[in-house]
Amino acid sequence: MDGDRADWSRSFRAARRAEFERETIEVARALIGAVLLHQASDGVAAGRIVETEAYLAVDDPASHSHRGPTPRNASMFGAPGRAYVYTSYGMHRCFNVVTAPRGVGEAVLVRALEPMAGSELMRARRGAVPDRNLCRGPGNLCVALGITREHDGCSLSRGALRILWPRTAFAASAIASGPRVGISRAVELPLRFVLQGSAWLSRPPSAPRTI
DNA sequence: GGAATGATGTACT
C-alpha cells in the first residue's frame, strides 16, 4: 500500500520534472498558461503566465550564460526545473525557469502574469498601482509574488514556489512569438512568447513584420 | 502620447 503510494509519488514527480526537460523554446511556449504560485509566510499569491522569453546557450549573446558560469548565473547552469533569480539594474529581481540539463545554461524568463489568487497580498506588496500593473513586467511580478534572490536555485516542483502545469496546453494559434524585450544583442531572434490578446502583457506584441 | 532620466548590483573592458 505504502509502496504503491511511494511509486505513484515518484512517477508523479518524474513527470513534473519532465515538463522542464523539453527543449527550452518548447518550455517557453508550454509555460504560457501555467500557473506560478508562491506560498509565503504572509500568504499565497499566484498568477497565470502570459509572457515568457527563452534564453539559450548557443548563438544567443543576449543570454546571461553566453560567457560561461559566474557567481550570479550559477543556477542557470544548475538542474532544470529550478529557479534562476537575478538582480537586474541593481534594483529589480527577475525570475527564470532553468530548462536545459545541468551545465548547459538555458532558461526561460517569466515577464508577466495574470493574477489568479492573492490579489490583496499583491496590492500590499506593490503599493498604489493599477491592478492591471500588479504583475506586468519581470521586476513587478517578483514583487507581487514575493520572489527574492533567496529563491535562486530552489526547486519549482516541491517547495513554496511552484509551477503548476496546465492539464492541456493552449493551441499554437493562441500564442504569438516575437523579438525579446529590453535587449540590444540578438534582437532579431523571435524568442518572446505571449498569450494573444491578454490584457496583462508587459507590452503588446510587436506588429508582424511587413517586408 | 512619447522620450529622457535616475536608482544601482554584477560582470566586463
Added chain:
DNA sequence: GTACATCATTCCG
C-alpha cells in the same frame, strides 16, 4: 569606467 533580460517619474509636444 561602461553595459545591462527594469521601472517609475519627469519633461515635452
